[in-house]
Amino acid sequence: MEEVxxxxxxxxxxxxxxxxxxxxxxxxxxxxxxxxxxxKADLEDAFTGDVMLEIFGALIFFQGVLMSAMV
Incomplete structure (x- = not known):
């Protein structure tokens, strides 16, 4: 019994x-x-920020191109 x-x-x-x-x-x-x-959330935030910065830079570039074309 002890064994059990x-x-x-x-x-x-x-x-x-x-x-x-x-x-x-x-x-x-x-x-x-x-x-x-x-x-993942940090990377998504960083990617979103980089994309927004790229878009903003492109808009400023095209605004400069349009302004120089008008002159």
Missing amino acids: ERIDKRISDTSRKQDEKIKKLIVKDSELARGIRGV
């Missing part, structure tokens, strides 16, 4: 350790996903 209890305890300890490892992996996965979303 010892095996049962070992199984429950192993199961508990596996559950803890799984929980840690889930937490790490969610932290990683949160970090990736943050980097």
Whole structure:
């Protein structure tokens, strides 16, 4: 009977350790996903800013071309 209890305890300890490892992996996965979303948002903001700057520069260039054509 003691052998059965010892095996049962070992199984429950192993199961508990596996559950803890799984929980840690889930937490790490969610932290990683949160970090990736943050980097993606930063890159999108930077890209949007660069595109707007390029468009603004092109508008100023074409305005200069039109002004010189009118003179």
